[in-house]
Amino acid sequence: MLNLYFWNAILSPTTLVEIRDLNFTYDKRPVLQGINMIFPKGKLVAIMGLSGCGKTTLLRHVGGALKPTKGYVKMDGQVMHELDRKGLYAVRRKMGMLFQFGALFTDMSVYDNVAFQMREHTDLPEEIIHDLVIMKLHAVGLRGAQHMMPSELSGGMARRVALARTVALDPMLIMYDEPFAGLDPISLTVIGDLIRRLNDALGATSIIVTHDIQESLKIVDYVYFMANGVIVAEGTPDELRASDKDFVHQFVHGEMDGPVPFHYPSGDYRQDLNLRA
Amino acid sequence: MAVVNTIRGIGRRVVNAVWRIGSASRFFFLILLYSGTSFQRFRLIIKELFSAGVMSLIIILVAGLFVGMVLGLQGFETLKRYGSESALGSLVALSLVRELGPVLAALLFASRAGSAMTAEIGLMKATEQLSAMEMMAVNPIARIVAPRFWAGVISMPLLAALFSAVGVFGGYLVGVVQIGVDEGSFWSQMQAAVDFREDIMNGVIKSFVFGTVVTVIALFEGYDAQPTAEGVSGATTRTVVTSSLAILMLDFVLTAIMFRGN
Numbered sequence: 001m002l003n004l005y006f007w008n009a010i011l012s013p014t015t016l017v018e019i020r021d022l023n024f025t026y027d028k029r030p031v032l033q034g035i036n037m038i039f040p041k042g043k044l045v046a047i048m049g050l051s052g053c054g055k056t057t058l059l060r061h062v063g064g065a066l067k068p069t070k071g072y073v074k075m076d077g078q079v080m081h082e083l084d085r086k087g088l089y090a091v092r093r094k095m096g097m098l099f100q101f102g103a104l105f106t107d108m109s110v111y112d113n114v115a116f117q118m119r120e121h122t123d124l125p126e127e128i129i130h131d132l133v134i135m136k137l138h139a140v141g142l143r144g145a146q147h148m149m150p151s152e153l154s155g156g157m158a159r160r161v162a163l164a165r166t167v168a169l170d171p172m173l174i175m176y177d178e179p180f181a182g183l184d185p186i187s188l189t190v191i192g193d194l195i196r197r198l199n200d201a202l203g204a205t206s207i208i209v210t211h212d213i214q215e216s217l218k219i220v221d222y223v224y225f226m227a228n229g230v231i232v233a234e235g236t237p238d239e240l241r242a243s244d245k246d247f248v249h250q251f252v253h254g255e256m257d258g259p260v261p262f263h264y265p266s267g268d269y270r271q272d273l274n275l276r277a
Numbered sequence: 278m279a280v281v282n283t284i285r286g287i288g289r290r291v292v293n294a295v296w297r298i299g300s301a302s303r304f305f306f307l308i309l310l311y312s313g314t315s316f317q318r319f320r321l322i323i324k325e326l327f328s329a330g331v332m333s334l335i336i337i338l339v340a341g342l343f344v345g346m347v348l349g350l351q352g353f354e355t356l357k358r359y360g361s362e363s364a365l366g367s368l369v370a371l372s373l374v375r376e377l378g379p380v381l382a383a384l385l386f387a388s389r390a391g392s393a394m395t396a397e398i399g400l401m402k403a404t405e406q407l408s409a410m411e412m413m414a415v416n417p418i419a420r421i422v423a424p425r426f427w428a429g430v431i432s433m434p435l436l437a438a439l440f441s442a443v444g445v446f447g448g449y450l451v452g453v454v455q456i457g458v459d460e461g462s463f464w465s466q467m468q469a470a471v472d473f474r475e476d477i478m479n480g481v482i483k484s485f486v487f488g489t490v491v492t493v494i495a496l497f498e499g500y501d502a503q504p505t506a507e508g509v510s511g512a513t514t515r516t517v518v519t520s521s522l523a524i525l526m527l528d529f530v531l532t533a534i535m536f537r538g539n
Binding site: 063065088089090092093095096097099100101103104105106116117120121 | 400401404405406408409411412413414415416420
């Protein structure tokens, strides 16, 4: 499974995140098994798979929110699970994370949400914070919404404000947890476009956890496919579109039946209907 | 088999209760440990003082007034039998500052501010706001929980004092203005009977303890809530029930310690 991308990345000093032999067991159930992934600097990499396949758990390991049962996640040269709280917070300052539904602070305005990290982590005067917030909001097209409260925003707008907040301190690594979930087609395109443009403009590295195949393949550089806690396929978007693997084919083309069956495992249908054989 | 299951069920509940008490104690120590930020940025506490304290004023003042008025009526009826109507002032004041002020204000505080704290923090957890804060390298206990804790601890004695003050005024309205007890003896008996250290300070200590306990329970329940609608709803209910029981049990313990043999 180790292809050219993997070896190029692992031998290159430009790798930002390295996941090696990652295993995670929760309540005696293996959630992640022997995961190896590489995220080179400046690249936009997607982790795809069905709901419950371990994508978000993997992202939580990258953020240092979970400790692996075996293996490690290395971010900018530091093994995440070996860090103490202070060290972890120092690494997290180099990261930004966009949560599935934005996770905006509901008691703060749009402006204060974006300014939050600047006020918490820097001693910048309020005038400079103001200019930075306005620039970030302008980048996501919501400068005019700075005085609004999160409850006044649509789903797409909330996601864009959250994106502005995520990149507030120009992080090296940006993580997206299902950024396209529940968005209308226009918002979906806008968010996809913003993710690509912000990644390139900031020179950041991005990890997108998603199951929105069509939108993701338009913007990412590389894709890992996961199923049942293991990587089942990987490659560039073009490679995956052309893939003849059953799982990838079913996923990319959205087919109802295949390696992922339509029916949840169940007993005999006639028996459930109380019909005689 | 049914007996075994019952014993298992009881055992599980006991273990669970001990576990939660341990978690809550650890949570309390973490709040104290990470309280530095709150005092360095005192405006965080002031904002929460408004939510927990100022927003509870109406219910505290109205309840205090009516409790004082009822005390005035009941006290007068009882004292009249012994020809001691003039002691009405001391009865109303002692009942309020020693007992009813701290206890009832704490019960009302638990219902209004405590449940609001639990619901707010539980919802912040359910909508991943606390996780987002963690990922921004901002400690939610320091930034969200500790300011609310100190706001609860500061506002509770003040609310209890206001409850008692308004209650005394209620007793005065009923006893002096409506029934006609002598105004001079109402106030002078009160002044003579109420001791600052023995009565007022002990009442303040009680309300401080109640404020600490209620706020810790409310914050812990919110922080520990299952991140679902049912989880937050259950946590809010538990806050009110647990706080109320804790207040009443602690009131007995504190009263036994403070006023033993007096």
